[in-house]
Amino acid sequence: MQDELSYVKDETAIPSLLKKAKDDKIETVWDRALAMQPQCGFGEMGVCCTNCSMGPCRIVKISPDGPKKGICGATEDTIASRNFARSVAAGSAAHSDHGRDIAEALHYAAEQKRPIKDEKKLRALAEEWGIQTEGRSVEDLASKVAEKALNEFGKPFGHLQFVERAPQKRKEIWESMDVTPRAIDRDIVEVLHSTHMGCDADYRNIITAAVRAALSDGWGGSMIGTELSDILFGTPVPHEVEANLGVLKKDCVNIVVHGHEPTLSEALVLAVNDPDLIEAAKQEGAQGINLVGMCCTGNEVAMRHGIPMAGNFFQQELAVVTGVVEAMVVDVQCIMPSLPQVAKCYHTKLITTSRKAKIPGAVHMEFDEKNSVECARKIVLEAVMNFKNRTDNVLVPEEKVTGRIGYSVESIIRALDGITNTFAHQSGTVKPLVDAVKSGVLRGVAAIVGCNNHRVPADQSHVLLAKELIKNDVLVVTTGCGAHACIKAGLMSEDAVKLCGKGLATCCELLKVPPVLHMGSCVDISRILQLLAIISKYMNVDIKDLPVAAAAPEWMSEKALSIGTYAVASGIYVVLGVTPQITGSENLTKYLTSDMENIYGGRFEIESDPIKAAHKILDHIEVKRKQLDI
Numbered sequence: 001m002q003d004e005l006s007y008v009k010d011e012t013a014i015p016s017l018l019k020k021a022k023d024d025k026i027e028t029v030w031d032r033a034l035a036m037q038p039q040c041g042f043g044e045m046g047v048c049c050t051n052c053s054m055g056p057c058r059i060v061k062i063s064p065d066g067p068k069k070g071i072c073g074a075t076e077d078t079i080a081s082r083n084f085a086r087s088v089a090a091g092s093a094a095h096s097d098h099g100r101d102i103a104e105a106l107h108y109a110a111e112q113k114r115p116i117k118d119e120k121k122l123r124a125l126a127e128e129w130g131i132q133t134e135g136r137s138v139e140d141l142a143s144k145v146a147e148k149a150l151n152e153f154g155k156p157f158g159h160l161q162f163v164e165r166a167p168q169k170r171k172e173i174w175e176s177m178d179v180t181p182r183a184i185d186r187d188i189v190e191v192l193h194s195t196h197m198g199c200d201a202d203y204r205n206i207i208t209a210a211v212r213a214a215l216s217d218g219w220g221g222s223m224i225g226t227e228l229s230d231i232l233f234g235t236p237v238p239h240e241v242e243a244n245l246g247v248l249k250k251d252c253v254n255i256v257v258h259g260h261e262p263t264l265s266e267a268l269v270l271a272v273n274d275p276d277l278i279e280a281a282k283q284e285g286a287q288g289i290n291l292v293g294m295c296c297t298g299n300e301v302a303m304r305h306g307i308p309m310a311g312n313f314f315q316q317e318l319a320v321v322t323g324v325v326e327a328m329v330v331d332v333q334c335i336m337p338s339l340p341q342v343a344k345c346y347h348t349k350l351i352t353t354s355r356k357a358k359i360p361g362a363v364h365m366e367f368d369e370k371n372s373v374e375c376a377r378k379i380v381l382e383a384v385m386n387f388k389n390r391t392d393n394v395l396v397p398e399e400k401v402t403g404r405i406g407y408s409v410e411s412i413i414r415a416l417d418g419i420t421n422t423f424a425h426q427s428g429t430v431k432p433l434v435d436a437v438k439s440g441v442l443r444g445v446a447a448i449v450g451c452n453n454h455r456v457p458a459d460q461s462h463v464l465l466a467k468e469l470i471k472n473d474v475l476v477v478t479t480g481c482g483a484h485a486c487i488k489a490g491l492m493s494e495d496a497v498k499l500c501g502k503g504l505a506t507c508c509e510l511l512k513v514p515p516v517l518h519m520g521s522c523v524d525i526s527r528i529l530q531l532l533a534i535i536s537k538y539m540n541v542d543i544k545d546l547p548v549a550a551a552a553p554e555w556m557s558e559k560a561l562s563i564g565t566y567a568v569a570s571g572i573y574v575v576l577g578v579t580p581q582i583t584g585s586e587n588l589t590k591y592l593t594s595d596m597e598n599i600y601g602g603r604f605e606i607e608s609d610p611i612k613a614a615h616k617i618l619d620h621i622e623v624k625r626k627q628l629d630i
């Protein structure tokens with residue numbers, strides 16, 4: 001646990017607001033983390049079980065006399081692996097339910113003949129899924145694609161359609177381990193079933209079920225979420241965006257949209273541009289309406305519309321502490337239940353919108369996808385009418401930076417086309433990137449993803465890790481709260497090229513891209529899988545053979561565990577900066593951090609020091625380069 005004075009410098013905009021929070025007697029995440037010390041050792045090691053009412057049981061490792069089995073006879077291996085698997089299932093469920101909502105949104109959009117932004121992508125996906133496209137209207141196609149996507153959650157036979165995107169060798173590994181994801185809900189349910197009391201007691205088999213559920217997320221729920229969001233709301237293209245809490249405006253009605261699903265935020269984007277609502281804001285004495293985004297919803301609207309990125313997970317309470325937020329509008333996931341208490345001390349309205357996520361003390365205005373624009377208008381009006389209640393107790397931090405974002409797979413390939421010699425080579429391929437890696441100008445690619453966690457100074461590990469990697473000619477791709485951390489630290493600006501090794505700097509200048517590419521929200525990690533699959537197929541190797549790695553230096557959520565697990569099972573070396581709750585089982589720890597490599601070609605590594613983590617990634621990349629003989 002870090003005390004609150006050890007934040008990474010001022011670029012986070014945290015210290016000034018934390019001081020204000022203290023003055024205003026607001027309790028924040030760091031206060032609660034401090035009050036929680038020392039945290040329970042049994043929980044930290046993953047050897048506490050509450051799966052039945054004979055428990056709770058715990059395995060006592062430190063004293064020879066303590067219980068070594070649960071009352072049912074479950075060992076530390078069984079208990080720790082069941083806990084881990086249930087977390088993975090919960091993470092997969094969160095992403096996948098998000099994907100399902102987007103599929104439903106596409107269905108309603110088709111039904112109501114609402115605009116479908118990326119028809120080209122819709123047609124391409126329909127063809128990929130074997131849907132007849134010729135002579136079909138956009139609405140008809142969207143409806144068919146939505147139906148097929150919704151089927152992925154509970155189809156009785158076969159496997160997920162996006163599995164076909166994986167390279168052949170990867171599919172064979174999954175087949176041999178019987179982890180090929182079948183139907184998303186089924187794979188998640190199976191983990192919950194097999195980890196019930198008196199069911200699966202074999203830690204390896206439990207992790208195998210967790211792997212299947214995680215693959216159902218990465219190559220299923222998340223990929224559906226990303227692809228269908230692009231179809232519905234547009235595939236991101238590169239553009240500039242402002243970031244950090246300095247994007248809040250003193251003279252405007254500020255609305256922070258926070259959570260995950262782009263359906264709500266997209267409707268808000270439309271509503272804040274409604275001339276009647278802008279006029280209403282002016283009538284209330286404001287200059288206009290300022291919509292900004294937080295966490296993954298922030299990433300979604302920044303990627304597609306250039307809506308400013310207000311901040312990441314640990315800035316949500318502090319955004320309210322500024323005193324200038326008229327409404328924080330939330331949907332699902334990563335929304336601190338403390339927010340209504342913080343909001344109560346100011347004039348801010350915390351507005352919940354999903355029936356899946358109500359918070360006592362919040363105003364609930366249910367968002368109905370069938371009636372999205374009207375719902376969004378009502379929410380915006382609520383914020384506008386709240387402007388007059390603002391007090392003088394305000395502090396808008398000065399911290400604000402500009403970065404270039406919008407790197408979908410399509411944008412990356414388009415950027416690569418910019419340096420393709422079309423007389424000699426085909427455009428629309430990853431050849432220039434592969435050539436740069438083969439020549440050694442670029443050593444490899446690393447993904448930095450995940451959250452904030454009180455065990456790490458906010459954003460510090462994301463930033464130090466990214467800087468060390470780009471200094472050593474490794475291109476970084478990022479999503480989620482890691483992306484927020486990187487843009488705030490200036491790593492998506494033109495100047496960031498100065499921090500790169502010579503090889504990466506040259507590539508960035510040629511391609512006109514920053515060395516840290518923002519690829520979107522947490523579900524958009526499926527874009528990274530897609531890119532790796534394309535590169536693998538182009539090089540005729542498996543994903544595990546590529547000089548790539550991933551890191552979640554400040555992870556905290558179950559979704560991050562699902563992401564880590566599907567990445568490992570996809571053949572990727574994944575460095576975790578925060579130790580998962582597994583260490584009470586030596587067998588499980590060894591399985592996840594070593595044995596899995598022999599099976600899947602990927603494994604977890606636990607390393608809390610970001611510089612050491614960077615060097616472990618660099619070493620891994622060099623090993624892969626050697627094996628590829630490049």
Ligand code: SF4
Pocket residue numbers: 049050051052053054055056057070071072073074079197198
């Ligand atoms: S499932 Fe077994 S270990 Fe878990 S609480 Fe019940 S008796 Fe205890």
Ligand code: SF4
Pocket residue numbers: 295296312313333334449450451452479480481482522556557559560
């Ligand atoms: S990166 Fe983590 S904290 Fe941030 S939105 Fe995603 S899951 Fe939540």
